[in-house]
Amino acid sequence: MNSNVAVSVPGGDVWLRRLSSVVSLSRAAQEAAAEIMSLGRPIPARDHIIRDGNRETSIKVLISGFACRYKFLPAGRRQITAFVLPGDLCDFGFVSSSPASQGVMALSPSIVGAVDVDRFASIVEEYPDLMAAVLRCAAIEQNATQELLLSLGGRNALQRVGHLLCELHFRMQSAGLLRDGQAFDLPVTQSELGEALGLSTVHVNRTVQTLRKLGLATWRDRVVSLPNPPGLAALSGFDPAYLKSEMA
Amino acid sequence: MNSNVAVSVPGGDVWLRRLSSVVSLSRAAQEAAAEIMSLGRPIPARDHIIRDGNRETSIKVLISGFACRYKFLPAGRRQITAFVLPGDLCDFGFVSSSPASQGVMALSPSIVGAVDVDRFASIVEEYPDLMAAVLRCAAIEQNATQELLLSLGGRNALQRVGHLLCELHFRMQSAGLLRDGQAFDLPVTQSELGEALGLSTVHVNRTVQTLRKLGLATWRDRVVSLPNPPGLAALSGFDPAYLKSEMA
DNA sequence: TTCCCGAATTCACATAGGTTAAATCGGGCG
DNA sequence: CGCCCGATTTAACCTATGTGAATTCGGGAA
Structure with missing residues (x-):
């Protein structure tokens, strides 16, 4: 809207803006990234976006709404490990080809964008900066988890x-x-x-x-x-x- | 010792064993990985292995001893975020080209192996499984952090x-x-x-x-x-x- | 042996935060 | 308009854990 970059999907700009905020991307890389994202149907509050243990075939990006990542304690108590805001990736399991180690649930009506993992892997070969950007996002996410750890500990x-x-x-x-x-x-x-x-x-x-x-x-x-x-x-x-x- | 793989550096087997435990590696990949690791001088207990905020030029692997990762709260209290055992990587900042976001300190006399980041990057081009292995290690590390979060929270x-x-x-x-x-x-x-x-x-x-x-x-x-x-x-x-x- | 020092242990006391349950509020729906 | 239900708020009481300080223990150095 404020630029004339082709955004093939409404909401794709949230994803692009996020990637660009951690790594400066060429115009071509941005277009490639935008092209492979598709929007999912709206998800009502309290619905799962990702189920714990699921092997996801797509990278999920929260486009709008509000969500959380969580795990259960054996006792039944639920621990929320992170809040997911628009632009955030819902899960980073794909980076290590692992299934999701935690559930992700919408806390308000949300829209999620999906990028097929294999298609992402193939454009990464041409634009390695895209992988760098995702890894930076993962690092920030990791930092946030640790900051929460600091809160709970001290x-x-x-x-x-x-x-x-x-x-x-x-x-x-x-x-x-x-x-x-x-x-x-x-x-x-x-x-x-x-x-x-x-x-x-x-x-x-x-x-x-x-x-x-x-x-x-x-x-x-x-x-x-x-x-x-x-x-x-x-x-x-x-x-x-x-x-x-x-x-x- | 129990195999005849060339291990150019004593202690290198700890590193290889770790990588092989998360991704099955070709003989060639193992040799390449072993070759680029070098041992540092012994580190006495209570000494820093990595200083918070430092941009490390090498991947540090604990070969023997015991260490911890930690952060300080503004109040002065120290929060240990992870214990580092032999075979563990001390810091994953290099994955996202970020400086270390936390300090690492030896808790007992330790020996650390170092792999130059650039050399690692260059052999990864030939053996991408090595990067996959490191990412798996990072994911496990991340899981452990979250489990600690569960402990503190619940x-x-x-x-x-x-x-x-x-x-x-x-x-x-x-x-x-x-x-x-x-x-x-x-x-x-x-x-x-x-x-x-x-x-x-x-x-x-x-x-x-x-x-x-x-x-x-x-x-x-x-x-x-x-x-x-x-x-x-x-x-x-x-x-x-x-x-x-x-x-x- | 004796001294010394850090770590472990014990004790007495203080309090942040948990638990249970009831009361209130606010909005959606019939 | 009145009901219902989830969310917030209030209240009374309870306990897990913190704090501060003294004591003991165990091993290294002189």
């Missing part, structure tokens, strides 16, 4: 929630999905937040209210607003460096 | 410690490093265990003693012994599937 409830809100805010901003000043859509339940942060629903609620009182975050009607991002970042120890790719 | 102290001991036992076994029946070396301090599991030193101690009383684990003089592995696995919800590569 931050208290207030910091955990604050840190996650900072991260989502930053990523939504990067994706161009901020509503106006500082607000963004968070179509997630407080209980689901708890499943990511290792906190009970009740305590997530207490914590969110404390953030409200501190004037650091508002969350109403599935919309989060951060009146004072630097303040929240300071409280929670958020530093977005881990979400950026080193374009060195 | 397991209590007893299960966390038990699960970690099960994992180390399994990995030491795979590396052929079990002493006799079920015992293995764990040259780590209780406080360091706590840094990995998000527990205080005191509580790690309490927990280890409980495991002793339950007859599920003994840990004395840096040697861990598991009298009843299935029992401990059941208690802690350990399933080694996440450590295996799907050779499909």
Whole structure:
């Protein structure tokens, strides 16, 4: 829309924008990447996008909506290991030809783009930068997982929630999905937040209210607003460096 | 020793064994991989193997010893994100041409092998299976991180410690490093265990003693012994599937 | 042998966060 | 308009784990 690159599929630009943000791609590589992506049918909230253990034949990219990656503990508790935002790849199993090691579920109505793994492999031969881009995305994803690990291992409830809100805010901003000043859509339940942060629903609620009182975050009607991002970042120890790719 | 493959460097077999365990490699590929590895000088306990943020020019493989990957929280607390055993790669940053996102420190006197990244890249052109093997290793590593995330998010102290001991036992076994029946070396301090599991030193101690009383684990003089592995696995919800590569 | 030091252990006490259950809110639907 | 149901909120109570500090243990150095 803002450029005249041929985008054969609506929504393909989300995928291109993501790849280009981590590796600078030639026009030809971009066109090749755009051509092999196709859109799937809309997926309602709570439906699976990928089932744990499934050997996927296509690379799935979230085009719009909101999803999460998760695993189950033997006890039955579900641990959300990552939130998937538009532009994110749903699973990186294909990089090592492994089946998905975790499930991916839509948290709000979503649209997913699919790139056939074999077709991707064949254009990668001509445009190896595309593989580099995917590997960079995988590395960032890995960093985010580790940052969550840091939260669970060493931050208290207030910091955990604050840190996650900072991260989502930053990523939504990067994706161009901020509503106006500082607000963004968070179509997630407080209980689901708890499943990511290792906190009970009740305590997530207490914590969110404390953030409200501190004037650091508002969350109403599935919309989060951060009146004072630097303040929240300071409280929670958020530093977005881990979400950026080193374009060195 | 048990085969007549030329191993140009002592210790190179640890590296080869690891690669071969995730992807079956041709004799030629094995020889090529062995040739480009060189051994570094011994590293004393508590020394850095990799410094956070450093752009490594070589792939580092732990040949012998024991190490950990870690990050610091702004508060100063250190979070260990993974234990590195002989045969493991110390850092996967080179896969995405990124600098190391975490530090790696020897926990006991260690020897590290180095493979120049550029030389590796050049032989990968001839033996792409080598890259596949490295990516598989990265995927397993990623799985282990997520399993730790599950521990911190949803397991209590007893299960966390038990699960970690099960994992180390399994990995030491795979590396052929079990002493006799079920015992293995764990040259780590209780406080360091706590840094990995998000527990205080005191509580790690309490927990280890409980495991002793339950007859599920003994840990004395840096040697861990598991009298009843299935029992401990059941208690802690350990399933080694996440450590295996799907050779499909 | 004795000293010394880091690691393991023990103890007393404090608290963040879990649990259970009930109350309220808000929107979709008949 | 009134009902229903999931999500949020509140409340009372409970416990797993943290904290701080002292004690013991075990092995290396003098």
